[in-house]
Amino acid sequence: MADHNEYGNERGNGRGNDVQVNQSVMVIGAGIAGMQSALLLAETGYRVVLLDQAPGIGGSMHLLDLTFPTDSCGLCLMLPGRAAYCPTIECDLHANIEILPYAEVVGVRGEPGDLTVTVRRKPRYVHVDRCTNCGRCAEVCPVERPDRYEGALKMGKAIYRPPTRAIPPAYVIDMDVCTRCGKCVAVCPTEAIDLEMAEETVEFPVGALLLSPGFEPFDARRKGEFGFGRYDNVVTSIQFDRMLSISGSTGATVLRPSDHTRPRRLAFIQCVGSRDETVGCGYCSSVCCMYTAKQVAVAKKLHPNLEITVFYMDIRAYGKDFDTYFDQVAALPGVTYRRAMVSAIHQYQQTRDLALQFVAEDGSLREEDFDMVVLAVGFVPPVGFRQLGQALDLPLNTYGFCVTDTFSPQESGSPGVLVGGAFREPKDIPETVVEASAAAAEAARLLGPVKRPLPGVDAHAVPPTGDLEAWPRVGVFLCDCRGEIGEAVDLEALAMYAGGLRDVV
Ligand SMILES: Cc1cc2nc3c(=O)[nH]c(=O)nc-3n(C[C@H](O)[C@H](O)[C@H](O)COP(=O)(O)OP(=O)(O)OC[C@H]3O[C@@H](n4cnc5c(N)ncnc54)[C@H](O)[C@@H]3O)c2cc1C
Ligand code: SF4
Ligand code: SF4
Missing domain, CATH: 3.50.50.60 (FAD/NAD(P)-binding domain)
Known part of the structure; x- marks a missing residue:
């Protein structure tokens, strides 16, 4: 049995590879597939850049309310390892994941293990860290157009909020229809809107690319x-x-x-x-x-x-x-x-x-x-992906879905480029999650065992805390899940009980 796998990494003994490998992964497309891959890799210790062309991460799943076969929202059940919390929020909170919403890959150069990805960050014209989601901007915006997500069934404005559960939770301006009248700027209480915001081009050194651009x-x-x-x-x-x-x-x-x-x-x-x-x-x-x-x-x-x-x-x-x-x-x-x-x-x-x-x-x-x-x-395959597919020399089938190896469906025909989710072929959420996990495992195999500490991460850094003298205030949120939880648990009684506990406000 050879001592190294096909990526040059030593098998089995956990000593890592001889070649200089960048141990971070760029995940392109942050639907449920991308989030699943990102969380698994991040939990294992790899650095992940999670990029999406949309102004918020979450993909199509954020448009669905209840999903088969359980008829539940299901998002909270998708987290690897345990059913605990929404993966969108987990991605946002994870120290090893950097989220890049509203961004596009415009070029990739290098070899597997040592790639440089050029990314164009589109201006959203709203500073994410200042927007409080108050919605005053949309109230005064005079430009009406069909909602981006509901089509003609609901009118939206030139400044709009991505789907409720998308991250970051901040407004964005569609400059294709905005008239630059400035009314939103005038009412924004936090001065979050900047109509002159410019696009940026940034380069990311990564070891592997994981593609999960889903479907349309x-x-x-x-x-x-x-x-x-x-x-x-x-x-x-x-x-x-x-x-x-x-x-x-x-x-x-x-x-x-x-x-x-x-x-x-x-x-x-x-x-x-x-x-x-x-x-x-x-x-x-x-x-x-x-x-x-x-x-x-x-x-x-x-x-x-x-x-x-x-x-x-x-x-x-x-x-x-x-x-x-x-x-x-x-x-x-x-x-x-x-x-x-x-x-x-x-x-x-x-x-x-x-x-x-x-x-x-x-x-x-x-x-x-x-x-x-x-x-x-x-x-149908994501149309915007054809160009990037060509740049990556990615084999696509006649319909435009990614061709992968029959027996290792997470491997694209392009070395160092892995694939997960509906981009390979149409599939449901459970199958998407399984494939995205396989793609994450393959990326880990390519990059070799995690070396600690990760470059750029201070493992001993103490996370900032609030005022330790202040008395803690505990918020308790009870979700009825449209009757799914409410039918099994007496939420009113639970609320009464929780309300009586110390420090619960
Ligand atoms: C009407 C409808 C109802 C459904 N109901 C269910 C259900 O009840 N249960 C179930 O299991 N499945 C259901 N599905 C299927 C489910 O939506 C998919 O299985 C799932 O969303 C696939 O996830 P994904 O991450 O692969 O793709 P997506 O959710 O499509 O995510 C892909 C992400 O990639 C981004 N992206 C695309 N191109 C690029 C690019 N070039 N650069 C950067 N980012 C890019 C997109 O913005 C998006 O955020 C339903 C589908 C539809 C259409
Ligand atoms: S008015 Fe400002 S803070 Fe309020 S939602 Fe709009 S951009 Fe965000
Ligand atoms: S500047 Fe654009 S987004 Fe803002 S209110 Fe005017 S049309 Fe709407």
């Missing part, structure tokens, strides 16, 4: 026959997930966008932008069957009288316990799963109701009316 939802307008963007009551599954969320456009109520009334007949169309070569997406997005089942379950819980029909090609519920979950949803009263291909939707001009034309299982052409339709959109 298929643009439903490309399926013109379904009328998304033209018909008021046709929404995408992302918009519908937001509707089901307490922090979403309708605050956990299903409402027709046209008249804000509750629909009675709701249809879902699965595989929109999946298994469809006519739009260049011949692959299964693997998650839509299950997230549709989740959306049906949550919608029925919110509005038990809803009549729901799901149009599907076939059901691919292949994860642990997924079949059981699906069977329970399909058996709910008022829920019908219909195997049929929907060919077109037409809108009634007066009522804004929708007529669905479909080919039934017996081959006959049928039509049925609904009040609202949800398009279960598939996954």
Whole structure:
């Protein structure tokens, strides 16, 4: 057996490598995949630079409220090792993780173990350390445009707050629509806004790159026959997930966008932008069957009288316990799963109701009316990544997802570049977390055992503390988790009890 692995590191004896290796990793893309990899590496002792092009880290998961198969928010369960705290906040607090939101990689040079990454930091025009999230800027901003996350269902402003749970919790200005009127600057109580903020270019020396740029939802307008963007009551599954969320456009109520009334007949169309070569997406997005089942379950819980029909090609519920979950949803009263291909939707001009034309299982052409339709959109690769992929000499498949080794799916074809999450192919959160963990393990193998102390980190530094003379004030927060905890624990009694404890304020 050789003494060294293919990265030149000694096997097994923990003595580290002979070559000079930079023991930090840059994780590109800070969705649940990137956060999982970053936390595992940081816990092991490596330095991590966690970069995301978005103004806050967290990725798509921050747009979802409840996730299958538990129908819980689930974020708190994703932390490696123990179910304790939200990974987004853990990433923010971890001493070994440096978060770089609103940043893009513009160049990489060097060899595995010794790379230099050039990063462009986009100006957010708001100083993160001064913004208190008071929202006064958005109140006075005169520029209205569709919300970045909810689409046409909710209007947003040129200055906006990234999703509620994203980190850093600070506003950002979209200069593509901002008129530089200065009204926000005038009202900001902390002088956080700087309309002259400039972009920066910074270089980071790292040992390895870990790519987790995730996916983008298929643009439903490309399926013109379904009328998304033209018909008021046709929404995408992302918009519908937001509707089901307490922090979403309708605050956990299903409402027709046209008249804000509750629909009675709701249809879902699965595989929109999946298994469809006519739009260049011949692959299964693997998650839509299950997230549709989740959306049906949550919608029925919110509005038990809803009549729901799901149009599907076939059901691919292949994860642990997924079949059981699906069977329970399909058996709910008022829920019908219909195997049929929907060919077109037409809108009634007066009522804004929708007529669905479909080919039934017996081959006959049928039509049925609904009040609202949800398009279960598939996954496409992150478009902005193509350029970086080319710069890294990264093999991509015909659809644009990253090609990896069959037996070590965390390894890209480019040496020293590892991959995790939906960027490799569409996948759900549990699978994403598993793959991201494998990618972190591979990065650790590449970098060799951690040498202590880490360069730039003073292991003996005493963290700053507050005024030790002051009496401690303890805050207790009780989360109902939309009944998930509240149904099992008497939160009122617990609040009474906690309120009586010493130092609890
Ligand atoms: C409507 C809907 C509902 C869903 N519901 C569920 C569910 O209930 N349960 C479940 O298990 N799964 C669900 N999923 C799937 C889930 O969203 C994905 O499995 C998960 O988000 C994948 O995580 P990720 O980190 O790989 O990607 P993402 O969450 O997409 O994160 C990728 C991150 O990379 C960043 N990025 C992209 N390009 C770049 C770049 N060039 N440079 C820097 N950063 C970049 C992005 O800004 C983003 O923050 C659902 C998906 C959809 C569409
Ligand atoms: S007014 Fe200033 S402090 Fe308040 S949210 Fe806007 S930028 Fe932040
Ligand atoms: S400067 Fe831009 S962000 Fe600020 S209030 Fe005017 S339009 Fe809105």
